[in-house]
Amino acid sequence: MDLALLLFVVLLRQEVAALKLLRINVPSYTLRGKNALLECRYDLESDKLYSFSWYKDHEEFYRYVPRSEPTQHSYHVEGIKVDHRNSDYRRVHLQDVGLNTSGRYKCEVVAEAPNFNSVIAEANMEVVVLPEESPAITGEEKIYASGDVLALNCTSGRSHPGAHLKWFINGEQVKADSELRHEQHGLISTTSTLRLELEPDHLSSEKINVRCEAIVQSSQKTNDSYIDSRTTEIFGTIKEKQG
Numbered sequence: 001m002d003l004a005l006l007l008f009v010v011l012l013r014q015e016v017a018a019l020k021l022l023r024i025n026v027p028s029y030t031l032r033g034k035n036a037l038l039e040c041r042y043d044l045e046s047d048k049l050y051s052f053s054w055y056k057d058h059e060e061f062y063r064y065v066p067r068s069e070p071t072q073h074s075y076h077v078e079g080i081k082v083d084h085r086n087s088d089y090r091r092v093h094l095q096d097v098g099l100n101t102s103g104r105y106k107c108e109v110v111a112e113a114p115n116f117n118s119v120i121a122e123a124n125m126e127v128v129v130l131p132e133e134s135p136a137i138t139g140e141e142k143i144y145a146s147g148d149v150l151a152l153n154c155t156s157g158r159s160h161p162g163a164h165l166k167w168f169i170n171g172e173q174v175k176a177d178s179e180l181r182h183e184q185h186g187l188i189s190t191t192s193t194l195r196l197e198l199e200p201d202h203l204s205s206e207k208i209n210v211r212c213e214a215i216v217q218s219s220q221k222t223n224d225s226y227i228d229s230r231t232t233e234i235f236g237t238i239k240e241k242q243g
């Protein structure tokens with residue numbers, strides 16, 4: 001083989017033989033108290049693994065080094081509890097996630113000498129708390145007549161992130177007048193206020209139906225971001241027209 005060909009073969013070999021990151025699997029959201037499995041798929045090709053690490057918001061919390069004993073090591077990072085029995089050179093299992101487990105996760109794979117090739121991948125995970133109760137409507141009257149003012153509040157159960165509230169009268173969405181958020185220990189309850197003067201077309205049947213819908217949606221705008229929707233509805237009787 002002449003030198004040029006040899007060089008070409010060496011270069012080609014380096015090109016195809018390097019460590020490659022295939023993909024990162026981090027759930028876009030996890031419910032509080034559950035476990036989360038974070039995984040990075042990579043192909044070492046002809047490289048040998050030196051270390052496999054995970055970072056949360058740039059802080060390293062897990063490292064797997066095949067040549068060290070023990071092979072796994074965890075570092076203290078707020079909100080992270082690693083289950084070593086279910087973690088290895090490709091994935092890490094987080095236990096009992098809390099609100100402060102939310103963050104940006106990065107995996108890093110480093111190959112051994114002489115190349116020390118390395119690859120990284122990142123993804124966000126948000127921890128979500130769903131409300132325990134359906135939204136509550138207050139301020140309702142039993143009987144309504146044209147000209148009456150509907151003055152209602154709808155308050156969602158505490159959640160993270162906070163719920164968005166929607167109002168419907170006889171199935172048609174109406175705009176709220178104001179929305180107030182109340183936060184406690186990271187959980188948010190939303191109160192929406194509706195003030196509406198009733199018009200004849202609200203009262204065309206025997207009953208008026210008011211529905212409040214509370215929607216909790218994870219912040220990441222991915223296809224699987226929709227999470228939880230609860231509704232509460234009330235029915236008011238329409239006062240008969242006099243004469």
Ligand SMILES: *[C@@H]1O[C@H](CO)[C@@H](O)[C@H](O)[C@H]1NC(C)=O
Pocket residue numbers: 078079098099100
């Ligand atoms: C993180 O969450 C844990 C458990 O919910 C709590 O004990 C801790 O104080 C929180 N830390 C911060 C910085 O919010």
Ligand SMILES: *[C@@H]1O[C@H](CO)[C@@H](O)[C@H](O)[C@H]1NC(C)=O
Pocket residue numbers: 138139151152153180191193
């Ligand atoms: C509705 O909410 C507002 C603001 O929180 C409060 O001042 C008012 O008393 C509430 N009204 C009813 C009927 O619950």
